[in-house]
Amino acid sequence: MFKPEEMVRVEVITLNRYKDSLLTYLHENGMVEIRELDVEIAQKDSPNEYHRKAASYSITISRLVDFLKAYRKSTGGGIKEFIFPKERARKKYRYEGIERLIKDVEDFLSAVEPEIKAVEGKITATQTEIERIKSDIAILELLSALNLDVSYLKSTDMLEIVVGTVDRNKFKPLVEEVTRATENRAVIVSKDLKDKVLAVFVFLKADYDRANPILAKYSLERLEVPEGEGTPRELIAVYEEKLRRKEEELESAKKDAEMLAEKYYEDVVFYQELMENERDKSTVLPMLARTNMTFALTGWLPRSDVPRVLGAIKRVTNGTAYINVREPTEEELDEIPIKLKNPSWARPFEMLTEMYGVPKYNEIDPTPIITFTYSFFFGFMLTDFMYGLIIAIIAALLVKGHKKFNDGTYKFAYTLLISSFFTMAMGVIFGSYFGNAFDLAGFTVPRVWDTFQDALVVLQLALAIGIAHLFTGYTIGFIVKLRNGETKDAILDQLSWMLIILGITFLFLASKNPSLGMPGKALFGVGLVLFILSELKNGALAVLLVISDFFGFVGSWLSYARLMALALATAGIAMVINILVQMVWGVSIGPVPIGILIGIILFAGGQLFSVAINALGAFVHSLRLQYVEFFGTFYSGEGKPFQPFRAKREVSELEFEA
């Protein structure tokens, strides 16, 4: 707790023939973050032919997956699936080297790919044909205005026939120009459509070259006359019959695709995962150094994993390996990857810390603190027992359903669950159950404070919490800097503010106990002097910065007033809904008490809306108070997160010797 996991550096040199099995072991167990190794006399390793094949097959297979996915019967879905998702079954694969795996994949592909491609090709071809028939029908619909046999509109040995549409206002000049160019050897049949003119031009072959540029100049849109004989109306019937047959073909092809999806989807996804992991595994190769017989790798791992990793390396290499595990040096401080380490009750909150940025190796991990403060602020801003209960029920269901996946939904639901306890507790203190619903219904609700009557108390409470939060932040920063030997910075940057805050607190308390006035002034004064000293390093800008930073601090502090504002906003929205319900409650049409029905609907819908919008507000602003105000006092968040070399396994599992 408070400190990230201790990391050590591992260096391994062993024989090339153990490379595949060693990397596979590390990849499957995901305990080591491999780093680039620079050795002058040795060359870098690189992916071989099999790794390149893995990369290329993963693309081939992902195409098959995309195709089959589209024709898969959708399963489940809905709310139940969201809350209680099913675990996907993992198929085992016996791993005996990448060569063998590639061979297996090739066997699989040669059996399956042609079958899938055939159906895919059939579907695409049929779809293209359907499109073409549809456009033919559309053209025939246009031509039906002419009522001419379609076969007359085809060019012959002697004649060139052009059918097309042109803008109505361009038609007249077009006709004139064409007639002039062909010296009257052109027949033009036309028909007015809406804002276009449908026209048939008949030229002698010899005149066509002269007429063609003119047609282009007036942007005549040519129509490709469909094959066939008879009037357009007659032909449309023929084409529609054709269309119906093609659509039937498409349906049957789609049925085939659905069958294929049912038969192969799981397998294809399985092999896709195998290939993608193989491809990812090969991405570390350029980080290794190699000679003809040996290779070397280096990386970081948590100290607690050292015995396991060492044992495995010895087993995999039959003991023929040079292994060196050492402590990080001072220079490597910025390089050490950070893996947060917290007790299980705080672990899901690591998500919030990681979202901002993990600490540096010599910084403190604020997760346990924000576990408490984030949840408490959330509860303070929501402040309603019933709202807390609703959130608790939803969050508890999600926690239960997603626990085994340890995914983002689980972590988020867990943070909500903890926060909802604070929400309920605050709701009891402020006597808020769906806002003032019970009060309006005539019950007496016990409460310590009333959100509206005691709004000023809530404000004071919020500001007191705020200054305590900031004080905690500065204190943590002070301790961390002292421990890291940055005494001067600790005193100037952090202690100054701690004294100022203490001074303000004493001065405030002096209104009740005057003897605290003097120490308060003294503390405030010393703090202020230290603070001004800390700004002197900025030279000429110091005066401006003193002013702006001091008011920055005041701004940060006042920012905690949002605790009060959002608490009141929740109570306010709930109250608005309750008042509206009260208004309609008594309405009745004749003997029918319609108001009660409307009231219940309004109440349920309104309160649910209120929970949603206020919980969103509480989440956002509670997080903001951590990130902006609290972290601003001591936290950099500039560490590099630990990214172990790890396989992604959802539907597959490797079995191998290790």
Added chain:
Amino acid sequence: MDPIVYVSLGAALAAGIAGAASAFGVGIAGAAAAGVVAEDERNFKNALILEGLPMTQSIYGLITLFLILMVSGILGGGFKFAENTTENIIKSAILLGAGLTVGLTGLSAIPQGIIASASIGAVAKNPKTFTQGIIFSAMAETMAIFGLVGALIMIVTGVGF
């Protein structure tokens, strides 16, 4: 002016200006949301939440409207400041000030909508930026919250329940 003019102006301006600003904000964000949904329908949930953020100002306005109506007695009972005495005028003028504070700080919904719209674009490119986008948008809301705090102090200390 009669006290009723102050009071109703206060209530109207609080809900009116804040509501109009929220509408602008949601409008700006909504235009971006429609765009990214066209690109990929899975953006819908994230875009919807971000689009909803500039709505809070109108809620603050509405709460202030109700508080003003309640403390002045228009809601539940009779109008308390009907007589044209100095005290009544002072109290109703304070209510006007409170309403105006919330209304004007509610204008922060417009820049919030701009931030939300940019965040919606960012989320479409990289869904991991969702929470960051929410936090950025929430920054602009700070001013509206300060306005609400100020107004609540004015109502509670200046007029009281």
